[in-house]
Amino acid sequence: MRKLVVGDVHGGLKALKQTLERAKVTPNDLIIFLGDYVDGWSESSKVIDFLIHFQSTHNCICLLGNHDELLLEWLETGEENLVWLQHGGQVTVNEYQLLSPDKIQQHIKFIKSLPTFHLDDKNRLFLHAGFTSYKGIEFEYYKKLFYWDRTLWETALALDSNLSKDDLFYPKRFNLYNEIYIGHTPVTQINETIPVNKACIWNIDTGAAFKGKLTIMDVDTKEFWQSDVLPELYPNEKGRN
Numbered sequence: 001m002r003k004l005v006v007g008d009v010h011g012g013l014k015a016l017k018q019t020l021e022r023a024k025v026t027p028n029d030l031i032i033f034l035g036d037y038v039d040g041w042s043e044s045s046k047v048i049d050f051l052i053h054f055q056s057t058h059n060c061i062c063l064l065g066n067h068d069e070l071l072l073e074w075l076e077t078g079e080e081n082l083v084w085l086q087h088g089g090q091v092t093v094n095e096y097q098l099l100s101p102d103k104i105q106q107h108i109k110f111i112k113s114l115p116t117f118h119l120d121d122k123n124r125l126f127l128h129a130g131f132t133s134y135k136g137i138e139f140e141y142y143k144k145l146f147y148w149d150r151t152l153w154e155t156a157l158a159l160d161s162n163l164s165k166d167d168l169f170y171p172k173r174f175n176l177y178n179e180i181y182i183g184h185t186p187v188t189q190i191n192e193t194i195p196v197n198k199a200c201i202w203n204i205d206t207g208a209a210f211k212g213k214l215t216i217m218d219v220d221t222k223e224f225w226q227s228d229v230l231p232e233l234y235p236n237e238k239g240r241n
Contacts, residue, residue, distance in 0.1 A: 001059075002029045005126060005202075006216045007195075008065065008183040009033070010040030010088065010209035010240065013047045015227035019216045022225040027058050031216075032118060034183040035065025035128035035147060039088030040209040040240045041230060044071070045095045048107050064114035065128040065183070066147045071096075072111045075104060088209065088240045116146040124219065125177040129153075129184040134172035153185050156198035174199045181219065188212045195224055209240040 004023060009016050025031060037051065038044035051062055070084045071092055085093065096104065117127035117137055125137065130152030133139040140146065155171050163170050180201045187196045188207035195217055196203045208214040208230050217224035230239055 003032070003120070003219045004029055004216050005032045005034060005181050005204055005219055007034055007204035007206055007214060008036035008186075008208055009047055009214060010036055010067070011038055011044035011047060011092065012041045012208050012214055012227070012230050012233065012239075013043035013050060014233040015208055015214035015230055016047060016050065018227040018233075019214050019225055022227075023216045023218075025058070025216075029059065031058060031060040032126050032181070033060065033062045034126065034181065034204060035063045035114070036067045036183060036205075036209075037062075037065065038071050038092050039067040039084075040091070041234050042091055042095065042237055044092045045099060045103075045107065048110060052106070052110055061118050061126075062114055063118060063126065063128055064111070064116050064147050068111050068114065069144075069147065072108060075108050075111075091237075116143060119177075123177050124179045124181065126181045128182065130180075130182060131173070136176045147184070150185055152180070153182060153198075153201065153203060156201045157190065159199055171199075174201075179219070186210060186212060194226070195222075211239075211241060 037047045054060060070081060119125050128147040130149035131137050131140045131145055132149060132151060165175055182203055183205035186205045186207040187203050188210060193206060193212060195215055204215055204217055206212045206215045211229060211231055213226040213229055215224055215226050
């Protein structure tokens with residue numbers, strides 16, 4: 001059984017189907033989705049529908065992303081979040097306004113069921129964004145940081161690669177888990193197009209919400225597969241660009 005991890009989808013159902021096909025995913029694989037299924041391209045609700053069905057046919061773990069929670073808040077309260085609307089939320093709102101109440105309730109139930117992290121038997125941590133506690137995820141006071149934090153990745157980028165893990169100044173968070181898999185912050189921000197490894201952290205968000213590709217990676221072999229760039233799959237849309 002392969003263990004595969006998928007980066008941020010952001011409404012790009014065509015890209016999701018493409019990457020799963022290119023990786024030749026089967027029901028024998030375990031697929032871990034890192035969250036942010038919505039906001040960006042025009043198929044956010046269809047991505048959720050796809051994942052609900054996918055759970056019934058495949059071994060998978062769908063984690064919660066910050067955009068998924070923002071959608072949940074709007075679905076439950078109807079309150080407008082202007083920052084969210086300006087960062088991909090408006091196209092999602094446009095979609096969901098066309099759905100039936102029963103379909104919306106089904107999606108609310110799905111989002112509420114999503115765990116915020118997964119820790120496997122090899123001490124590999126999977127979560128959307130990061131954490132701040134130097135003792136580990138179970139000691140994180142603000143659980144929302146699991147899908148909002150950027151300091152874990154920013155610290156990894158700034159880390160001196162020559163620093164020993166035993167050094168007093170080596171980040172304690174980086175010694176807690178064998179590997180940490182995240183999305184949330186696109187590697188295209190540092191002009192990369194493929195998964196990036198810094199210290200023990202693997203960032204799988206290759207910018208599918210913007211002008212990049214969606215990525216799925218085998219966590220054991222580090223082999224990965226990617227979709228076409230999203231603007232080519234959705235030529236008449238802006239995504240989050």
